[in-house]
Amino acid sequence: MDKSLFEILPKKFTINYNNIKYVGGMAHLYSIPKTKLVKILKKTEDLDFITNMVIHQEKISKKLGEKGYNVPRVFGSFKIYHENKGIFLPGFVNEDMYFLKRMDSLYGFNFDYFFNLYKEILINLKKDGFVPGDFKKENILCDLNLKKIYLIDYDDWDYIKNEEKIITPRYNYLDNIFFKKI
Numbered sequence: 001m002d003k004s005l006f007e008i009l010p011k012k013f014t015i016n017y018n019n020i021k022y023v024g025g026m027a028h029l030y031s032i033p034k035t036k037l038v039k040i041l042k043k044t045e046d047l048d049f050i051t052n053m054v055i056h057q058e059k060i061s062k063k064l065g066e067k068g069y070n071v072p073r074v075f076g077s078f079k080i081y082h083e084n085k086g087i088f089l090p091g092f093v094n095e096d097m098y099f100l101k102r103m104d105s106l107y108g109f110n111f112d113y114f115f116n117l118y119k120e121i122l123i124n125l126k127k128d129g130f131v132p133g134d135f136k137k138e139n140i141l142c143d144l145n146l147k148k149i150y151l152i153d154y155d156d157w158d159y160i161k162n163e164e165k166i167i168t169p170r171y172n173y174l175d176n177i178f179f180k181k182i
């Protein structure tokens, strides 16, 4: 793991607790101007690990875009100043698609329609080399007008195709723990 990764990230954006817009299982998402979202992992002890995780999300998101899947527009990985904590933290920044509906909020005809689309997308993702972790309704945003699905939250995703591999740092992190214990 490259220890200097965090230092290399460009400094950009400032957040504070008043800007929290969504709370996920793993992260807080903060609003920043021009409808962007900053995803900051809740666990902040291991700076190298969370930096890798942020960069991983950027890579998967870009790869999904390259392969023709819909993802919120990516701005990148930055060193974000957290005003209340008085420290910089790594954050993944993408577009806030607040105008879309999360799949877990749909019901009836809409739910059935998007659930079928979701199953089709899952088959295609696997064919294309993605191993989608956490591919659940809370991580699927639906455009009811254009009948399109947007994918978010790629912490647990992998991409393995031919010689190319983008593997979530989570496994490496666990490997390291086990390795240390042996």
Ligand SMILES: Nc1ncnc2c1ncn2[C@@H]1O[C@H](COP(=O)(O)OP(=O)(O)O)[C@@H](O)[C@H]1O
Pocket: 022, 023, 024, 025, 026, 027, 028, 029, 037, 039, 072, 094, 095, 096, 097, 098, 102, 138, 139, 141, 152, 153, 154, 155
């Ligand atoms: N780009 C986005 N546009 C709109 N809502 C989002 C976006 N990214 C995340 N969210 C919202 O925030 C929640 C948590 O974000 P997520 O990336 O899934 O974090 P976690 O890893 O903690 O689950 C999502 O379930 C969704 O409601």
Ligand SMILES: [Mg+2]
Pocket: 024, 025, 138, 139, 153
């Ligand atoms: Mg999520």
